[in-house]
Amino acid sequence: MPHHLVSNDRNTSRNASIDPTLDLEAEIQRLKKERNAVLLAHYYQESDIQDVADFLGDSLQLAQAAAKTDADVICFAGVHFMAETAKILNPDKIVVVPDMSAGCSLADGCPGDKFAAWKAKYPGAVVVSYINCSAEVKALSDYIVTSSNAEKIVRHIPEDRQILFAPDKNLGRYLEKKIGRPMVLWQGSCIVHETFSERKLIALKVRHPEALVLAHPECETPILKMADFIGSTTAILNYATASDAREFIVATEAGILHQMQKKAPGKVFIPAPPEASCACNECPFMRKNTLEKVYLALRDLEPRLEMPAELRERARVPIDRMLALS
Numbered sequence: 001m002p003h004h005l006v007s008n009d010r011n012t013s014r015n016a017s018i019d020p021t022l023d024l025e026a027e028i029q030r031l032k033k034e035r036n037a038v039l040l041a042h043y044y045q046e047s048d049i050q051d052v053a054d055f056l057g058d059s060l061q062l063a064q065a066a067a068k069t070d071a072d073v074i075c076f077a078g079v080h081f082m083a084e085t086a087k088i089l090n091p092d093k094i095v096v097v098p099d100m101s102a103g104c105s106l107a108d109g110c111p112g113d114k115f116a117a118w119k120a121k122y123p124g125a126v127v128v129s130y131i132n133c134s135a136e137v138k139a140l141s142d143y144i145v146t147s148s149n150a151e152k153i154v155r156h157i158p159e160d161r162q163i164l165f166a167p168d169k170n171l172g173r174y175l176e177k178k179i180g181r182p183m184v185l186w187q188g189s190c191i192v193h194e195t196f197s198e199r200k201l202i203a204l205k206v207r208h209p210e211a212l213v214l215a216h217p218e219c220e221t222p223i224l225k226m227a228d229f230i231g232s233t234t235a236i237l238n239y240a241t242a243s244d245a246r247e248f249i250v251a252t253e254a255g256i257l258h259q260m261q262k263k264a265p266g267k268v269f270i271p272a273p274p275e276a277s278c279a280c281n282e283c284p285f286m287r288k289n290t291l292e293k294v295y296l297a298l299r300d301l302e303p304r305l306e307m308p309a310e311l312r313e314r315a316r317v318p319i320d321r322m323l324a325l326s
């Protein structure tokens with residue numbers, strides 16, 4: 001059964017086992033020490049998880065932190081492919097995730113068997129996969145990239161080689177334009193970054209003419225065309241902190257605003273508006289993780305991420321290539 005279809009009944013009964021008078025933050029800090037555990041979290045986690053994390057970062061920084069930690073346990077507050085990457089880099093460590101069903105529309109939209117059939121149509125091509133993919137897809141790839149190193153790694157590939165890029169067509173298109181090199185693109189996308197409305201963004205800019213638009217390259221082309229800066233979550237955060245501007249419209253998952261407000265309390269950060277009247281600029285997968293589930297993962301050391309050694313070893317090759325080039 002795919003991990004995102006795993007029943008949540010077990011989570012519900014485990015949640016019910018938590019004493020409601022517990023100070024969860026204090027308990028998490030205590031358990032981290034007791035277990036020699038490190039809590040890694042992505043910026044798209046809810047604020048209270050970000051506040052107890054030992055390390056926050058974009059996908060590349062989280063993979064680098066996982067590669068160099070000397071903790072015995074990694075608790076990964078992010079989505080499945082991120083924890084899987086941590087396990088691939090740390091086969092002997094215990095990797096726990098708050099919610100094993102936290103998937104990703106990019107990873108889930110690119111199943112290993114379909115990816116293998118697609119790759120087989122282009123013999124001799126170099127296969128570059130965005131880190132937002134399953135271990136099966138990583139194992140079939142030549143290079144893994146994240147939004148912060150994709151340009152550098154694609155530029156490193158000899159000009160005469162055809163490139164297949166999966167699974168994010170928006171990041172792929174952005175790279176094609178930036179580097180001036182066509183690639184064969186898998187037609188996947190992120191449900192969160194595709195939600196931003198060009199029409200509403202134009203209207204928002206009229207009301208905030210001084211605001212700079214910061215966008216993640218998973219956004220669609222019309223949003224990227226309006227952006228003053230495009231980059232990974234960490235790059236966007238650093239840009240906003242260092243900039244002389246006072247107002248920013250942020251076209252990525254809304255969780256990042258917590259760190260922006262903490263790092264630059266005097267500035268104004270406005271989430272880019274989604275087309276529908278919804279909270280669809282929040283990733284439903286990332287938001288499956290809660291402080292309660294982080295506590296339970298550290299208390300019970302489960303759910304644990306396990307994977308076959310053979311898959312782990314094959315998936316590690318293109319990840320190591322990425323880390324060496326980053």
Ligand code: 13P
Pocket residue numbers: 057058059060104132146147148190216218231232233234
């Ligand atoms: P980065 O943090 O690497 O920019 O990735 C964003 C994202 O969508 C992760 O799922």
Ligand code: SF4
Pocket residue numbers: 044079103104105106107132190191192193218253283284285286
């Ligand atoms: Fe996947 Fe998009 Fe959620 Fe990131 S924000 S985990 S790319 S669905």
